[in-house]
Structure formats: structure tokens, C-alpha cells
Amino acid sequence: MEPLVKAALVGTSRSSELPATGSPVDDLLRGAAVGEPERALLLAAGAWAVWRQAGRQPAILPEPPDAAPEETRSACSPGVAELLEPMIDGPYRVLLPEAGALLAAAGQRLPHVLLPAALSLPKSYRAAVRPILGERGPWLARQEPAWQWAAGPDLGTEEGEEALPEDVERLWEEGSFETREALLSRVRRVDPARGRAWLEAGLSQEKADRRALLLEKLVINLSLDDEPLLEKSLGDRSQQVRIAAGLVLARLPGSVYAGRLRERADAMLSSWEAPRLRVEPPQEVDKSWERDGIPVTPPPGGGQRSFWLAQILARVPPRHWEERFGATPAELIAGARETQWLGDLVAGWARAALAFGAGAWAAPLWDLGRSQGAPFELRPLLPELLAAVPDAEREERIARLLDHPPPADEAPLELYLRQLPRPWTPAFAARYLETVRAAAQAVAQGGRREAADPWLGTLSLAAVALPSESFETALAPWPFEPLERPDWFQRSWIEKIRELTDVLHIRRTLRKEIAP
């Protein structure tokens, strides 16, 4: 510490000797009449502070800074940048994926000034902006730990290109967990053996939940070569990992594990004589179940035998039943209705249909779920089941929902509409708009509230999902304009319609402005 400061801290009552500053200030003071020691100290300190300020020497950084690589894509127009700002940093985030795709297809990128905000986006939006970060985005990202997700090369989404980046081993060794997880998926698609080798070498070093997540990737290009690793993971100390390993093994029909499952299942669904299905879940289970990573404790209030039935069925591909009994899914489901185990049977089959992608089962199960007296166990699975139905059949069923929206306690209509690929087909969009306008008309006239309710929640989604062919129709005036004093419900509608038109205007302008 400088002697002058020390003297001031201590006080002149302790030492009235004015310390030298070792600067020209000392000469200045020698000549001046400064009076008592307190005054001298103050004036010396003041002069010295100014002297130090004026004589400040900056630090030196000899190495020239590292410059970002030149951009290969051109920046979007200022008009588009103007639209992008509230998408990245504000209320229109939901439009980012669309804007990102349009820009990427046109070979354009984000303007530099928006990069920090784009890099700070929540995880779910990262995929949308990664392709339009240009060269500067990753350069910037490398400098800030929170942005590491963008620091590596663009690995693309699940449907990305097949070629692996050159430094793939280094990325696996050194990348963040998100990078490695995505990388493992890519590698399994292209070179499954390498992916397996990576796991064999590195799995034990990961924490339990990460081990489970990585093991799940073996589902990609799953083969019998993966069996030993998975069997070994059945002996993992974490139950989460055992369950994950078991679920993957279940998907390997040729594996010994899958064989064990089938045996257990066959014992439970012992025979089929149309339309009678013989169902006999066991009275008790042995230790082999736990070793195979199958949960054995039912949730509180649940019966054991029901639980075991459902758990095993969920792990056996539904096609097995078609082959074993020579029956169609519809026939088997009809047969299940005659038994006392309907709920568990269909719940198990439904989960299996979802796990094994058995589209042929999804449609009849969904139809059952939407029929009178449907088993309650199916309810929570309905949205996922519908998603598993092949596209054309699905759209048809959702279109039917437009005329008969699901009850409030099942799932909001919006959830189903979310399953349609976006943008919606013009045909579906037209039907949707027709039905919603009719509902809006009813609301504007002060009509029944219950009928209109499922629609309000769908308007935000429609704003994003309507195809460009429907823009004009959707932007035509809605029946609320002449209303003088809308009530609270009508006001909610008016608000949502306003949001809808705002978003559609933005989307329309985006398309106009982003010219390749």
C-alpha cells in the first residue's frame, strides 16, 4: 500500500510526518504554503490522484486478436432482421423454427448483432438457429462456456447428413455431454460398431442417468452385436440403467433376453380361440424379473398381477401376437374386451405398439380409446397413440375430431393438432378454419360457451401451423369487429384472433422478404 494512503488510514494524530509520494507532486508541495499536516496530507493526496490519473499507462496485449473466419452466407435483409429480433429476444419465439428454415434454405444467416441473444436461447430453440449462425456464431460461442453447444460444427438434427465430421474422436473425448449424445446418435446411424466401442470404453465413467441416456442410443441400428454390452448393463448397480438396458434389449427380437420376455408373455396369454383370449397372469414372480430390469412393484393401490401383465406386454412386439395366434390386431383387441383384463391388456399393447412402432395397432387402439366405455388406462396414452398412426389415417382421425372435439378431461384438442406435421395440409387447414369461424360466429353472437371452448386454445398453434395457402382465408375479417362491448369471453377470443393475425402477418412478410 502506498505510504500516503497508509498515513491517511492511520491518521495524522499518530504520525504527522508527510510521506513522500515519489512523484513530482513532492516538489510541488515543497514550494507551497499548505499549513497544518492534515491539510498537507489532503492536498498532497489530491494532487497525487490527479497526477496518477493523467499519467495512467495502459496495459499491452502484444498478440493481435483472433479474427472470426469470413462468412460464407450473406446476412438477411434489415427488414428480416427487424422481424427476427422479437423472435429471438421476445414473444415470437415460436416462429423461430420456420424463420430459421426459410433463412437456411435461402443460404442466409443471422445478423451479427443478434448472435449473443441467439446463443443464449433455451435448449428447445437451438436446433432452429444452429444452421443460421454463420461462421461468427461458433467463433463467438467458443469464448463463453454457456454457449458451447454451438462451438462445434453443425451436427444437424436427427435427419442430418450421413458423413461424420473429421475430428469425431476428439469431439467424443472432449465435447460437452449434449454434443456427445448427439454425436453418438449420428455415429450409430453410420457406423454402429464404433458407437458400441465408444460405449464399451467410456460408459463406466459416466453418471447413472447419463449412462441410461447413452445406452438408449443403441436402439439406433440395433443388432445382436450389441447384445453382450446390453446384457452386461443389466447388471449395472443403478436401477435406471437396468431398466434402460432392458428396454433396449426388448427391442432385439433375436436376443436371449427377448426370448425370455416372450416366454413370460406366452405364459400369460396362453391361448386364442376366436373370439376368446385366455389370459393368466402369474400369481408370483421370481428374482429373474429384477435381474432382467423389469419393475415388479406396482404403484400404490394397483394390483400385482395387473401390473405384471401390463409390464411384460409392453416389452413384447405386438406383431408377436399376430404371428402366434394368426389374428389381426382388431380381432385380438375385440377378444380382449371379453376378458376381465381389458384395461391392462390394451395398456400393455399400446405401450408396446409405441415402443415397437407397430402402426397397425395404433389405429384400432385409438379408436377403442375414443369409443364408449373405453378403459381409463388408455386415456393417458391416446395422444401418443394417435401420433403413431400413419400420417394419412391420422389426419383423417384428427379431422373427425374437429367435428367432435375431445372432452376437456381427456386431452385438449390442441394437443392432437400438434401431432400433425407442420405446416398443415391446405385441405386440413381449410376444414379447420371453417370450423373455427363457425365457433367464432357462435361466440360473437353470445352463443354457447361450452361449444366454443376447445377452439380458443388451438388458435395460437394455428397461427404457426397454417400453411401459406391459407393465409388469405385466415386473415379475412373475423366476426368480432362490430362488437361494441365484448364480454370477458369474447375479449379472450378477440385477443387470440389478434395474436393470430399478427403472427400471420409476420409469417407472410418473412416469406416475401427472404428471397434466395
Next chain:
Amino acid sequence: MPLTIDQVAALAPDAASAGAGRKLGVPRPWRNLGRSERAFWGECQGSALYQVRVDLSDFASNCSCPSRKLPCKHALGLLFLSASAPQALPAAAEPEWVTEWMEKRVESAAKKEARKEGKPPDPQAQEARAERRLERVRQGIEALDLWLSDLMRNGLALVEAQPPSFWETQAARLVDAQAPGLAARLRRLAWLPSVVPDWPAVLLGELGRLALLTHAFRRLDELEPALREDVRRLVGFNPSQEEIASGDAVTDRWVVLGQKEDEGERVRIQRTWLLGETTERRALVLQFAVGEASFPMLFVPGTRFEGDLAFWPSAWPQRALVKERRGAAEVVGALPPLPGTESIGGFLAEIATALARLPWLDRFPCALRDVVPLLVPNGRGDTFQIRDRDGLVLPLVRGDHWKLVALSGGRPLDLAGEWDGAAVRPLGAAMGCVWYRLGSDA
């Protein structure tokens, strides 16, 4: 004269107006749009048909809508439209309602001038008041110096444990003694021990400068006239705006470098830094506003205007007011190549000269060309700095400067900001012939 969309957004009094303005920045609600050399105009269909006009020399606007905000969302909409689609406002003859308004503005400005010369002052009463004040201030300074000496005698170490009233009481006494400038300087020191790590050195330096000020005040007659004005002003003898405005005008093309707004006790204070392209003079315009009110004059960072400034007399003139603005403001794409802007060494040399003339300067405008902002790893965490061509670096104030780094990409850009003796606060940057506003909202 295309203002950028960013610059228009900066004119909005709040975020809601900006949003509403943006929505009106499309051709659909507008009719009879047009522009002349000095104005933009248009009619906007809202709940009624509103007539909107904007004066391009100072961006003052007038709209027939009932909103009290300035500029209102219609005026903002007109400006947004002009920024994104300039061809929507064709050059045309000013309609009656635009010319009328422009003429009235010139008229009322002239009237204001005339009003100031109204009441003749009573010289005797004035002199007596001045004498009384001077005596009070002298006594106040006596008391302050005694207080400062006590502080030195007992030692600064005791200050850390003192409550805020320790400083506040002495500051209040100075206000009573009609020396508000000294009071303000003292009040600023109260928070030092709790915020700055090496507070003893900093506090001692500031107390020392305060003592230099009282020392100088005692020797007022021995000082040079310009420095005398400074010392009087720093103690609290402020000349009125009218007095300043009646002084010599400095005509130049002034670049608006940047703005910073601070919350004062009961008032918001806006600092706007200007740089004269020909005279090379730097100026600081201070504006005040109470509560939600807008500041009287609108300055847009990243533009330049032709105008006359009047400076407060000083050994290092800095504070100024704008007497007149002429013509439409123009957008600026880079800093003018003036001395002091070419390197950090040059800039610091300027600072040294300034301090030599006026040791109590606290803030300086910082305009530097060809500097690279970067993140420098440090012992205790990374800091943002700027580096000039020679490798000299200056720190930026603590905060998030990623936008600046993103804009530069490791390449040199022009930076405009404020230097407080320790760090630069970036207020604007120019890169690739585009000006970006930084700081307050970032």
C-alpha cells in the same frame, strides 16, 4: 435520410410505444404520405384519421391523436415506415397543415427568446444577494475544511464503520450554505467503502481533490478567468441557461456519439456526447426530466446535425447546450478521423491535457477508431477490453459486451463511449458503415 430502424426504436419513450409504433410502420393505415427537405408527414387511420408530422432537424413530432407521449405511436410508425420503406414517402409539396406547424415552431422559438429579455433585473438587490451567498459559502467551506481535517487526524480507517448519516449531515450543511456542488461531490463518496475493493486509495484521492477545490476557491481572484468559472461552478454557482445561450455560439457539424441516462434523486439526467467534425470539439449536453416526462430535445446517436452550440465557460469546455439545429439530421456510418481518435495512446494524452487544465474533470467522451473488443482471461475472471492497432488496451465497464464482440468478430471497429477514469462505457459502435447503439437497453 434513412434513419435505421434501430435508431427510430431508440426514440420511443417506452417499449409499449415502440411495439405499437412498429405495428403502424406499414403502408396499410397511412394516406397522403410525403416528405420535404425539412419534414415527414402522413395521415394515419386509427380510431380516427390522425395527422402526423415530424420535423427532421430535431425529430420533434406533432400528431392530432390524444396521446400525451412524445413521440406518439403514430409518429413512431411514420418514422419506422420511412426507415423500412423510404419510397412510401414520396417527395412532395408540404400540405397546409404541415407548413403551418413548421412555421409556428419557428415563431414560438423566437417568442421564447424575446420573453427572456423581459424583466429588467434590479442590480442593487442582485448584488446584495450575491454578497450574502458568497459569505454563506465561505462559512460552509470553512466548516467543510475543518471536517476534512478532523477526518485526516483520526484516520480514514474509521470511515468504514460509519453510517450514511456521517456523510449526509455534512452534505446537508453544504446545501444550507448554498454550495450544492460541493454537497454533491461529498455525497458521491459515501458508497465507496462498500463497493470499491481498494477504497482507501480512491477515497483519499477524492477527498484530496475536494480539498484542492476549497483551496482554489479561497484563491479565486488569483486564478485565471476560465478556471475561476470552473471553480465557482463546481462549488455550486451555476450560470443560467439563458446566460450561456447568450454567449458565443460554436457552429459545426456535430456527431451524436452516444447517450446515457441516470436516475437522480427526483429527476432523470441524460448525458449526450457530441463531437464537432471541423472544430474537433467535444461537448456534453445535459438534459433533465421528471418522472415519465420526455427530455426536451431529441438526439439520435449515430446521426450528425448542423448546428450552434454554446459552451459553459471553462478551462476545458465540455458542457454545452444546443442553441439551434439546421437542416435534417444525417446518419453517420463511421467516426470522423479526428486527432485523439486514432489510438489509445492519443486518447490518454488528450485526457492528461484535459486534467492538467481542469483537475476536477470526472467524465470524458471516448471516440476511438480501429479498435478490437475482446474477452481477456484474467486471474479473477475474464474482462472485456478494447485493443488498438499498437496493442494498447483499455478495460470496458463491467457488464455484458457480447454484442460488441459479435459485431467486431475480432476485426477493428469504431467505438464511441464514455471514460470515467477507470473504464470505457461503450455507447455506440460503427462497423461496415452501419452505426449500432449500445448501452442503456442492452
